[in-house]
Amino acid sequence: MDLHLTEARATAAEQSAVDKILGAPASGWDGGERNVATDSRAAFGGHEARSRRHLLLPALHAVQSHIGWVSPGALNYISVRLDLAPAEAHGVASFYGMFSLTEQPAVVAHVCDDIGCLALGAGAVCGELEKKLGPAGSACLGGRATWKRSTCLGLCERAPAAVITAAGEKPRERVVAPADAGAIQLLMQDGVAGKLPAEPDALNIRASVPQAGRPELRLLKRVGQVDPASVEAYQGAGGYEALRLALDMGPEAVVREMIESRLLGRGGAAFPTGKKWEALLTQRGQGRTHYVVCNADESEPGTFKDRILMEGDPFAILEGMTIAGLATGAQKGYIYLRGEYPLAGERIAHAIGAARAKGLLGDNILGRGMRFDIELRRGAGAYICGEETALFNSIEGYRGEPRNKPPFPTQAGLFRQPTVVNNVETLVNVPEIIRMGGAAYARIGVGNSTGYRLFCVSGHAVRPGVYEVAFGATLRQIIELAGGVGGNGRLQAVLLGGAAGGFVSPKELDTPLTFEGTRAIGASLGSGVVMLFDDSADLQQILLRIAGFFSHESCGQCVPCRVGVVRQEETLKRLVHRRPLGSPAEEIGLLREMGQAMRDASICGLGQTASSALESALNRWRLFS
Amino acid sequence: MLKAVRKGAKMYVIDPRRTTSAQWADVWLGLDVGTDIILANAMGREIIAAGLTNARFIEHATSGFEAYKKFVEKFTLERAERETGVPAEVIRQTAHAYARAEHAELCWTLGITEHHNAVDNVLALINLALLTGHVGRYASGINPLRGQNNVQGGGDMGALPDRLPGFQHVENDELRGKFERAWGAKIDPKRGLRLSEMFDAMERGELTALYVMGENPVDSEADRHRARKLLGGLGFMVVQDMFYTETAALADVILPAAAGWCESEGTVTSSERRVQRVRAAVPPPPGVRDDVEIIFDLARRLGHDWGKPNSEGLWNELRQLSPIHGGMSYRRLEELGGIQWPCYDETHPGEIYLHGRLWATPLIGPRAPFSAVEFAPPKDALDAEYPMRLTTGRRLDSYNTGVQSGRYSSPLRQEEALELCPEDGARYNVREGEKVRVSSRRGSVIAPVRFDSGLRPGLAFLTFHAHDQVATNDLTIDAIDPKSGTAEFKATAIRIEKCQEN
Amino acid sequence: MSESAQAPSPLIPLPRGPVPQAPARARAMIEIKMDGRTVSVPEGSTIIDAARQLGIDIPTLCFLESLTPVNVCRICVVELEGSRTLVPACSRKAEPGMVIQTDSERVRLSRRMVLEFLASSVNVSTAPMFAEYMKRYGARPERFGASPATVAQMPKIDNDLYVRDYAKCILCYKCVEACGTDAQNTFAIAVAGRGFSAHIATEYDVPLPDSACVYCGNCIGVCPTGALMFKSEYDLRLAGQWNESRQTRTDTICPYCGVGCDLTVHAQDGKIVRVTSPVDHSVTHGNLCIKGRFGWQFVEIQPAPKKS
Structure with a gap:
């Protein structure tokens, strides 16, 4: 297209970072050195050049991680390379929290102050950092580092948590959890000195999966037991048996088993997985490209189960996706990984490489002529991208704004092609189902809640972590699994399902944590969050933090959500600070009206659930009288 | 065009410069100025050699194919690369893409027509459309894009040296007779002079008086020195214009004219042959009159009272005389948002493309001829002094x-x-x-x-x-x-x- | 040069051929129920198409016939039987058997909230339809108190043709669509940022003259709130001289190139004050270029004789 660029030009380092993703430019028109003899006689571009827009996020990531920010010159270079207007590229870059469009220090500590960490001392950590390093966002350590407050980092079982990133020729990221201000500062100093240590190779399994090694485990059976970096070890532990079986069965039979299993999606929306697969299977032969997308953008505050699976058993996810590819006629799969999960990213990337080398991905899988490959894509700090259509836009190189449905992903998903989106945990169930058969799987659990389920227990629990149970366990049983209520031992409230879920009171502990059981008490399972708060926790502050979370994460596309989440936070602030307009009851009425409009008229689940935690609390406690 | 590109259409841009359009193109061919015929003939040769012609169409609706085929034999891709500068492979790809497309259009502007061999350039392109059958069908064709809002309308209305309104040839006695009867006046049966011929006639002293309407030839003509000299040497010049132009500065009489598009009533014809209404939105400044009023006054001074000008009345007179405008009443133009000629009667919808007759079985009218057009380089040759x-x-x-x-x-x-x-x-x-x-x-x-x-x-x-x-x-x-x-x-x-x- | 074939004589007019037709696809009819009445619309029609057929007025802000529906303002939501949430009438396609309520209490509440959300955060004083909608739905934006967060900011005036007053922007995306894929394909502006800070911007907010802007004004043509305005109109308004009751609107054709764009000339007291283009015209659907939109000033300015 006819690009109009400002004068800013990329530095050699910026160009090289971008070229790592996009390859060397093909001509002077493509951002390379001009060769007058050839360039002035022909140029190629058009559709082909513009078809690479989906590489925008990877290119921005490359610049961000190598340079530390995305300068106008770097953005111009990316624009030329992708034949994309710089205003568009800027609009995309500015959407994502991980890209800085202003110059900032190379070393950044992202310190979680979200609800889970807040309950376990994040406030104190931030306070201390403020004293040691100055206010959040200010330069410190000789101007070469800074620290920022962050929404949930998905490390809730080891709260409070932080992630330190160090941009440079060899970019580094390092998680620190549980974190204290001293440890954070030391790591920042390491980063400034160019010596930020790599992530430890082994997961601290006792801290994350207290059940690890127990024989009854299905989804977590290999986590902490089988080397996640070794495809041979995975195969030795029964891995890829299900894929072989599936290849023998053929796509129709695989889909039949999936339907029979009555597996419901574990990402939060609880849609029957088999039905989705069937929708693609029946569209085969229509000349469209089918895709399988693994939604690994786990961002719901209090959720970390998918991270544990990716860090601890990455091949199981690949196997599940490959079976999905077989069943749906897709030859390409994408894993859209949450940007803040560096170790999971490494593990998955390594696993994809190892699987390809072993012929478990590629053009002739297991020598059976099956073609399927997987590409890993990193998100860039936007909760909304966990919404499946926003996720598509993000992969395609657009702002992560959800699309209106219909059309549904199975009709027009990634690149407007038929697409199946499955959550990480859902996919890990797939090999189990193929192995045991759909009917046998459906016999596990109760009612429509079939099979196994992971719960992320955090907050004031004695042993926070991921827990696996067969469906049917009550909330009380889950809490007991986690060693009971921690903190001061007096339970005040449980947040089920995360920020988009709702609170339940100690009176409701005998609720079975099934789809039906939670629905019966007006709650939801969501992504399996079970966050406990003892009675020292300030529920009003927690509600305020949740409201702030939605203000921060609303994509801004539709009016009810864009303005609604801000008005909700403002109204709540007035109530918390005892400065209501009129009576508290009037303010609560206003909150409920806003809540209804957001629920009814927002485009996507974010706006539709932005008031649910607040309303669940208003329904259970007299908070502001 | 970008709308079509957005919907998946491929665009090839052939231009010496990599223009903004070229930057949108799938392929840009940067040929040397004035080598269009070589490129077109080489594409034609390649389409024939690769067996990509539309043989049925050629057989059904064209003439002169065999001679054309023989003629373009010498325009090899190698020669084309040598003489246009565009790599042979790129020309080959372009030829194949054009020939294989289900629908393809050739669009051009002045890069084709502002040459000493402008018509030959166009004929060379027409050959390609005839080879492939990309003409006379929906979303296919040859399309000169007009640069001015009524340059088409000027031609429609007979502002051509050899045509009466509706492109009716002045040298056809029957057609001319129709106008003579309607107007009660004799019309010179011989064609007139083109603008460029007028300058030659001025040079020879044969043309001594000029009436210029809405044109600024002092600035717009090539070789401005010569244009200024000749216009300045006329015995008498009238300029009717909105502006005091460089040309007006040389005139003996200046007739200040209203802005045709917003101070007067009438019609214009766009590039796609769409006739649309223009309307007076504001009054002209004092002392300034509509072109038609000026002409009516002039007629009155010359002894003919045509009454009071009325744009719809004039238009209806045209509809009587020009068959292709017959069905375009003011009412229909308004209702339909313009009509593309030909529109023969008030039940006719107008035509969204031309030359559909070439696909009718049996063929309607004469065959479309291939033209063997030879290449001739630009007249102003490069040399050591002007490189x-x-x-x-x-x-x-x-x-x-x-x-x-x-x-x-x-x-x-x-x-x-x-x-x-x-x-x-x-x-x-x-x-x-x-x-x-x-x-x-x-x-x-x-x-x-x-x-x-x-x-x-x-x-x-x-x-x-x-x-x-x-x-x-x-x-x-x-x-x-x-x-x-x-x-x-x-x-x-x-x-x-x-x-x-x- | 055409020695090889005989060209038809130009003296003889070519005969008439068959009348060409654009290919058209037959569309099945779909029956739906709306506010208790039955209506039949061609396949592919939206709920709003069906409503218009019944004469039901559904409010819209971000919708325009010539643009791809973005369904972001959500003021057009209607209640669809069986749907958990309300659905946007502007983009939701009619499906056989749909049962729709266009003015239920639930619908009215969401519309009222949308209006209150916008009117409490944006200056809607020059948005023509707002006052009427606010009355219709009983919106009271003052419910959010005296100091809710707003998008208030200074107008951007960085060229002689446009004023961008984003304090009046409801983020309807229309200008971005008109600048981009739906019309101009220039992409000088995009939505930047996220959430309440999402806004329309050039790259790094550079001034318009440094951006890719080609001043077609198509963004102004689609702006529903007056956030984007012709400088000529802005100046007259600022001087208190803008008076639409003294204005005439006349449709004519652009005096420049051969495309034949329809212009609506707005004249006040016999002087042109702005030029727009009707969105329902088949040639360019309301879109113009810099010359058509702004090049009319030669009619108004008395040119001095040019020196040669």
Whole structure:
């Protein structure tokens, strides 16, 4: 297209970072050195050049991680390379929290102050950092580092948590959890000195999966037991048996088993997985490209189960996706990984490489002529991208704004092609189902809640972590699994399902944590969050933090959500600070009206659930009288 | 076009410069100025050689294919690469893509027609459409894009030396007779002079009086020195215009005219043959009259009282005489948002494309002929003294000689400058903004330099939007295409010298 | 040069051929129920198409016939039987058997909230339809108190043709669509930022003259709130001289190139004050270029004789 660029030009380092993703430019028109003899006689571009827009996020990531920010010159270079207007590229870059469009220090500590960490001392950590390093966002350590407050980092079982990133020729990221201000500062100093240590190779399994090694485990059976970096070890532990079986069965039979299993999606929306697969299977032969997308953008505050699976058993996810590819006629799969999960990213990337080398991905899988490959894509700090259509836009190189449905992903998903989106945990169930058969799987659990389920227990629990149970366990049983209520031992409230879920009171502990059981008490399972708060926790502050979370994460596309989440936070602030307009009851009425409009008229689940935690609390406690 | 591109259409742009359109293209072919015929003939040869012709269409609706096939034999891809500069493989790909497309259009503007062999350029393109059957069908065709809002309408209304309204030939006795009967007057049965022929006639002293309406030939004609000299030497010139133009400054009588598009009633015809209504939105300034009123007054002074002008009445008279406008009542033009001619009667919807008759079985009317057109290089040859090729064109925010467009403040507008590629800048040791003297065999101007990497070494670019800054047409050559009467604005041989005062 | 074939004589008019037709696809009819009445619309029609057929007025802000529906303002939501949430009438396609309520209490509440959200955060004083909608739905934006967060900011005036007053922007995306894929394909502006800070911007907020803007004004043509305005109109308004009751609107054709764009000339007291283009015209659907939109000033300015 006819690009109009400002004068800013990329530095050699910026160009090289971008070229790592996009390859060397093909001509002077493509951002390379001009060769007058050839360039002035022909140029190629058009559709082909513009078809690479989906590489925008990877290119921005490359610049961000190598340079530390995305300068106008770097953005111009990316624009030329992708034949994309710089205003568009800027609009995309500015959407994502991980890209800085202003110059900032190379070393950044992202310190979680979200609800889970807040309950376990994040406030104190931030306070201390403020004293040691100055206010959040200010330069410190000789101007070469800074620290920022962050929404949930998905490390809730080891709260409070932080992630330190160090941009440079060899970019580094390092998680620190549980974190204290001293440890954070030391790591920042390491980063400034160019010596930020790599992530430890082994997961601290006792801290994350207290059940690890127990024989009854299905989804977590290999986590902490089988080397996640070794495809041979995975195969030795029964891995890829299900894929072989599936290849023998053929796509129709695989889909039949999936339907029979009555597996419901574990990402939060609880849609029957088999039905989705069937929708693609029946569209085969229509000349469209089918895709399988693994939604690994786990961002719901209090959720970390998918991270544990990716860090601890990455091949199981690949196997599940490959079976999905077989069943749906897709030859390409994408894993859209949450940007803040560096170790999971490494593990998955390594696993994809190892699987390809072993012929478990590629053009002739297991020598059976099956073609399927997987590409890993990193998100860039936007909760909304966990919404499946926003996720598509993000992969395609657009702002992560959800699309209106219909059309549904199975009709027009990634690149407007038929697409199946499955959550990480859902996919890990797939090999189990193929192995045991759909009917046998459906016999596990109760009612429509079939099979196994992971719960992320955090907050004031004695042993926070991921827990696996067969469906049917009550909330009380889950809490007991986690060693009971921690903190001061007096339970005040449980947040089920995360920020988009709702609170339940100690009176409701005998609720079975099934789809039906939670629905019966007006709650939801969501992504399996079970966050406990003892009675020292300030529920009003927690509600305020949740409201702030939605203000921060609303994509801004539709009016009810864009303005609604801000008005909700403002109204709540007035109530918390005892400065209501009129009576508290009037303010609560206003909150409920806003809540209804957001629920009814927002485009996507974010706006539709932005008031649910607040309303669940208003329904259970007299908070502001 | 971008709408179509957005829907998946592929676009190939053939232009010496890598223009903004070229930047959208899937493939850009940067040929040398004036080598269009070689490229078109080589594409034709390749389409035939690769067996990609539409043999059924050629058989059904065309004539002269065998002669054409023999003729283009010498236009090999290798020769085309040598003489146009475009790699043979790129020409081959383009030919194949054009021939294989289900629908394909050839669109062009003045890069094809402002040459000494303009009509031959067009014929060479028509050959390609005939070879492939990309004509006379929906979303296929050959499409000259008009640069002015009513240049088509001027032709429609008979403002051509050999045509009466509706393209009816003045030398056809029956057609001319129809007009003579309607108007009660004799019409000269011989065709008149084209603009370029008029200048020759002035030079010979045969044309001594001129009535110029809404045109600024002093600035817009190639070889401005000659145009100014000849117009200044006329015995009598009337200029009827909205503006006091350079041409008006030479006139004996100036008739101030209203703005046709917003101060008067009537119709215009767009590039797609769509006739639409223009309406008076504001009154003209005092003393300024509508063109038609002026003509009516002139008739009255000459002894013919035509009454009071009425645009709809005039239009209905045209509809009586021009069959292709017959069904275009003011009411229908309004209701349908314009109608594309031909529109023969009030039940006819107008036609969204032409030449559909070529696909009718049996064929309606004469066959469409292939034309074997030979290549002839630009008249203004490059040599050691004038080694650079200057080509001219337009910019988005400006229009022709700038009399209309120069009067609003455009944030896009820059000072007129000679555009060169950066490599030529280095060769002539000039930086952007520095002034150079640009000389051709006819004249010389001073212009600042601006770089555009869409140009290549040896190729320079100017517009003629701002003659008060750079009098581009002091340089251009009035080498005229004998068939169309258009001058070769697109190819001038120039020399560049860095000015001392920089 | 055409020695090989005989061209038809130009003296003889070519005969008439068959009348060409654009290919058209037959569309099945779909029956739906709306506010208790039955309506039949061609396949592919939206709920709003069906509503218009019944004469039901559904409010819209971000919708325009000539643009791809973005369904972001959500004021057009209607209640669809069986749907958990309300659905946007502007983009939701009619499906056989749909049962729709266009003015239920639930619908009215969401519309009222949308209006209150916008009117409490944006200056809607020059948005023509707002006052009427606010009355219709009983919106009271003052419910959010005296100091809710707003998008208030200074107008951006960085060229002689446009004023961008984003304090009046409801983020309807229309200008972005008109600048981009739906019309101009220039992409000088995009939505930047996220959430309440999402806004329309050039790259890094550079001034318009440094951006890719080609001043077609198509963004102004689609702006529903007056956030984007012709400088000519802005100046007259600022001087208190803008008076639409003294204005005439006349449709005519652009005096520049051969495309044949329809212009609506707005004249006040016999002087042109702005030029727009009707969105329902088949040639360019309301879109113009810089010359058509702004190049009319030669009619109004008395040119001095040019020196030669």
